[in-house]
Amino acid sequence: MLRLININRRLGDFALKDINLEVSDGQYYVLLGRSGSGKTQLLELIAGLEHPDTGTIILDGADITTQRIQDRKVGIVFQDYAVFPHMTVFGNIAYPLRARKEDKKSIAEKVEKAATAMNIKHILERSTEKLSGGELQRVALARTLITSPRLLLLDEPLSSLDTSLKDDLKRLLRNLNIAGQTIIHVTHDYGDAVSLAKRVGVIHNGKIIQEGSVDEVFKNPSNRFVARYAGIRNFFRVNISGEKGLFIGTTEHNVKFKLNGVSADNESLLLIKSDSIVLTNEMPEDKELNTIKGKITEIIPSEFGMEVTIDAGDLFYVNIITSDMEKLRLIEQKEVWMSFTSKDIVVINGN
Amino acid sequence: MSRNSIFTWIVMILSSLVLLFILAPLAGMFIHTGGVQFLETIKDKEVHQSIWLTLWVSFTATFIFSIGAIPFAWLLARKKFPFKNVVQGIIDLPIVLPHTAAGIALLGFISRDGFLGKTASIFGLNLVNHPSGIALAMAFVSLPFLINAARDGFAAVPERLEKAALNLGASNTKVFFTISLPLAWRSIITGFVMMFARGMSEFGAVVIIAYHPMIAPVLIYERFSSYGLNYARPASVFFILVALLFLIGLRLLSLKRKEKYINTDAQTD
Numbered sequence: 172m173l174r175l176i177n178i179n180r181r182l183g184d185f186a187l188k189d190i191n192l193e194v195s196d197g198q199y200y201v202l203l204g205r206s207g208s209g210k211t212q213l214l215e216l217i218a219g220l221e222h223p224d225t226g227t228i229i230l231d232g233a234d235i236t237t238q239r240i241q242d243r244k245v246g247i248v249f250q251d252y253a254v255f256p257h258m259t260v261f262g263n264i265a266y267p268l269r270a271r272k273e274d275k276k277s278i279a280e281k282v283e284k285a286a287t288a289m290n291i292k293h294i295l296e297r298s299t300e301k302l303s304g305g306e307l308q309r310v311a312l313a314r315t316l317i318t319s320p321r322l323l324l325l326d327e328p329l330s331s332l333d334t335s336l337k338d339d340l341k342r343l344l345r346n347l348n349i350a351g352q353t354i355i356h357v358t359h360d361y362g363d364a365v366s367l368a369k370r371v372g373v374i375h376n377g378k379i380i381q382e383g384s385v386d387e388v389f390k391n392p393s394n395r396f397v398a399r400y401a402g403i404r405n406f407f408r409v410n411i412s413g414e415k416g417l418f419i420g421t422t423e424h425n426v427k428f429k430l431n432g433v434s435a436d437n438e439s440l441l442l443i444k445s446d447s448i449v450l451t452n453e454m455p456e457d458k459e460l461n462t463i464k465g466k467i468t469e470i471i472p473s474e475f476g477m478e479v480t481i482d483a484g485d486l487f488y489v490n491i492i493t494s495d496m497e498k499l500r501l502i503e504q505k506e507v508w509m510s511f512t513s514k515d516i517v518v519i520n521g522n
Numbered sequence: 523m524s525r526n527s528i529f530t531w532i533v534m535i536l537s538s539l540v541l542l543f544i545l546a547p548l549a550g551m552f553i554h555t556g557g558v559q560f561l562e563t564i565k566d567k568e569v570h571q572s573i574w575l576t577l578w579v580s581f582t583a584t585f586i587f588s589i590g591a592i593p594f595a596w597l598l599a600r601k602k603f604p605f606k607n608v609v610q611g612i613i614d615l616p617i618v619l620p621h622t623a624a625g626i627a628l629l630g631f632i633s634r635d636g637f638l639g640k641t642a643s644i645f646g647l648n649l650v651n652h653p654s655g656i657a658l659a660m661a662f663v664s665l666p667f668l669i670n671a672a673r674d675g676f677a678a679v680p681e682r683l684e685k686a687a688l689n690l691g692a693s694n695t696k697v698f699f700t701i702s703l704p705l706a707w708r709s710i711i712t713g714f715v716m717m718f719a720r721g722m723s724e725f726g727a728v729v730i731i732a733y734h735p736m737i738a739p740v741l742i743y744e745r746f747s748s749y750g751l752n753y754a755r756p757a758s759v760f761f762i763l764v765a766l767l768f769l770i771g772l773r774l775l776s777l778k779r780k781e782k783y784i785n786t787d788a789q790t791d
Contacts, residue, residue: 220685240688253686257704266700267690318691 172196173217173322173353178226180216187212187377190226194322194355194370199348201368202357202379203400209377210357211250214324217355218247230321246320250327252311254299260286260310261295267318285313289343305336316347323347325356329363341366361400365389373397394519398442404488405443420518424484429461431513440519445490447515450479451508452499460510463487467505470496477501481509548762555759563756569741573764575653576737580664580721583657584714587665592710595672596702600681613670616663621726628662629730651732659731660721667716675709676702711776719769 178190187209194200204210215221217228219240228236235243255263264285268278286292289309294302299310308328315323328344329337344367348354358364364371365385372382373396381393392398395406409420411433420428420441428441449455455462465483472478476492479501487509491501501507563569598610616624632639632649638658642649649655679702687697703710725739733740738761746754 215685218689220689240685241691241693245689247686247689249682249686251682253680253682255683255687255701266687266692270687270690270692270696314690 172229172231173355174227174229175213175217176227176229178213178216178223178228180212180221180223180226182212182221185209185212185377187216187223190379192372192379192382194353196353197348197351198353199345199367199369200355200372201364201370202355202372202374203359203361203364204357204374205359208374210374211326213374214247214326214355214357217322218245218324219243220247244318244320245322245324246315246318247324248308248311248315248326248328250330252307254302254307254310254314256299258299259295260291260297260299260302263299263310264295264314264317266314281317285317288316289313304331305340308332308336308340312343316352321353323352323354325354327358328356329358329360361389373400391517392442392519395440395442398517398519403442403444405441405445405448407441407443407485408438409441410438422485426463426484428516429459429513430516430518433518442517442519443487443511443515445478445488448487448489448509448511450489450491450495450499450501451510454508455510457510460512461516463509464506465509467501467503467507470501470503481507483509551755552759555755559752559756560759563760566757568736569738569757569760572736572738572741573761575656575735576722576739576761577764577768579653579657579737580660580718583661583721584664584668584718586657587661587717588668588710588714591665591668592672592703593698595669595710595713596676596698596706598669598673599676613666615666617666619663621663621724622730624663625659625727625730628659628727632658632731649731651734653732653735655731656728656735656737659727660724661717663724663727664717664720667720668710668713671713671716672706672710675706675713678709679705708776711772715769715772715776718772719765722765 173192173194175190175192178187178192180187185207190213202210202213212221216223219235219238223236226236227234230243230245255266258266261282264282265278268281273281282295283292286295289312291306291309291313294306299307302310312328325344329340332340341363344354344356348367348369356363356367368385370383371385371388372379373388374380375396381388381397388397389400392400392403398406407420407422407426407428409422409428411418411420411430413419418430418433420430420433420439430441433439454464463483465481465487467479468482468486469480470477471480473490476490477496479489479491479496481487481489489509499507598606598613603609619627629650630636632642632655634640634643634648634650639649642654647654649658683701683705684697687701688694692700723739724737725743728737729740729743736744738757742754742758742761745757
């Protein structure tokens with residue numbers, strides 16, 4: 172198990188601040204953050220390429236904060252792969268074994284086994300000059316995995332691969348994790364996080380701002396930044412007031428939301444997922460529902476059907492499947508009713 | 523004619539003039555050297571000895587000093603330390619010093635009264651008027667070429683690759699010899715050739731340390747001052763030809779490696 176305790180590290184204008192993190196054995200931990208958020212720096216601290224100003228790094232019960240890189244048994248695969256250009260694929264994969272002065276026969280056997288697992292056995296004797304991004308990635312992975320790392324750190328492993336290669340690599344990473352490899356994977360891509368992670372941490376400006384299972388983080392984003400990651404586009408800044416035992420959030424354009432379990436008299440941010448909103452031509456009768464009437468301003472194709480933009484004073488973005496759209500005969504400028512339950516609204520206090 | 527082509531013409535004419543300035547004296551020297559004189563010089567044992575001495579002393583000086591200069595260049599490329607700029611300035615000092623002044627400074631250091639001279643004399647070695655003294659003079663004025671080229675070479679090696687190697691369990695020494703050095707090799711060889719060539723052509727510093735045994739530049743000067751231009755010319759031509767042969771040979775060696783690495787460097791930078 173890896174534990175980071177109160178890690179601080181200043182690098183010029185940027186700083187990692189009070190990082191506390193726990194990654195249990197066999198975990199697939201995805202650290203999500205934009206470029207410049209500090210995620211790569213954090214990986215380098217764990218690998219020992221950099222050292223924290225303050226704080227402790229504990230791996231399997233031992234304090235490794237100041238341990239030499241070579242002794243940590245933490246493998247890192249860099250975003251640009253860092254495959255040695257002056258060596259063949261074999262030379263690259265054999266590098267850690269040669270550094271350990273293993274005998275030739277054992278090196279040949281282990282390299283072949285690793286190359287077979289990564290499906291790159293056919294390119295073992297090739298120079299790394301003309302390899303594709305996918306092949307380089309596998310060489311880098313094989314080279315790291317051959318050291319049997321206690322912890323595998325991946326820096327944006329999917330960012331420069333095309334879609335089909337991405338799926339292959341995701342499968343490979345998932346299988347590695349199933350086989351027991353503990354993985355920390357940093358990415359800026361929400362999709363990668365959702366499809367691979369067992370646990371997610373969101374890092375922003377050098378701080379981990381939310382952490383939990385994929386469901387916990389993306390169903391209950393703790394702030395607007397995390398919500399953006401989850402693809403939530405419906406944000407509303409509201410003032411909450413209590414009326415007749417019921418709390419109502421009102422936007423500056425006078426759109427009202429019925430809310431549960433909130434406190435009154437404060438400014439809050441409401442988030443509603445685009446696919447939680449149901450569209451109808453008539454006003455729904457259920458009094459418990461939030462029902463808001465608006466005019467369709469735009470309908471554009473989206474990944475899962477259509478995205479309908481509705482102006483109800485504030486703009487709402489609603490995802491709808493194509494067949495429903497045809498059933499409802501939705502066209503631009505038409506007036507429709509939006510409905511959603513109070514439970515579909517995530518309330519974030521403060522910012 | 524467009525403005526652009528007028529500009530191109532002017533640049534071409536100016537460039538040709540500069541090129542001509544370099545080539546004309548050399549060509550003149552070759553043309554004015556008679557075949558008979560040249561053949562005699564080739565057979566001249568004194569000329570042979572001095573050219574051979576120049577080549578091997580310069581090569582040995584370059585080789586021995588590279589053992590310290592290459593790790594020093596790595597240090598300059600990779601590490602931050604106080605007064606690094608001052609250190610960098612000190613390295614470039616021999617380039618700007620008048621070479622006779624460099625020779626005088628060095629003479630004080632290696633003569634029997636000097637620190638190095640005293641130490642050497644304990645082992646029965648007199649550095650003045652000795653090939654080892656010549657080697658020191660050559661190295662003194664030519665070291666910056668190797669250090670600077672090697673430093674640029676190390677700086678161009680992506681640090682990522684060194685970090686990756688450390689992460690894979692290699693020791694610092696192993697990383698230096700298996701990653702940094704091979705990837706900076708092209709620049710190091712270029713620096714090596716430059717230092718060798720510069721050492722070989724040194725006159726000012728060497729003549730103060732050792733008039734005898736005579737290296738080729740001193741021999742050429744001696745023939746000129748004692749017998750005149752016509753007598754100095756064939757020795758010059760012979761020395762230039764041999765030196766060129768060596769330099770082209772070394773260049774070809776380094777080019778072979780260059781082709782091998784050129785694409786991969788671009789990929790990882």
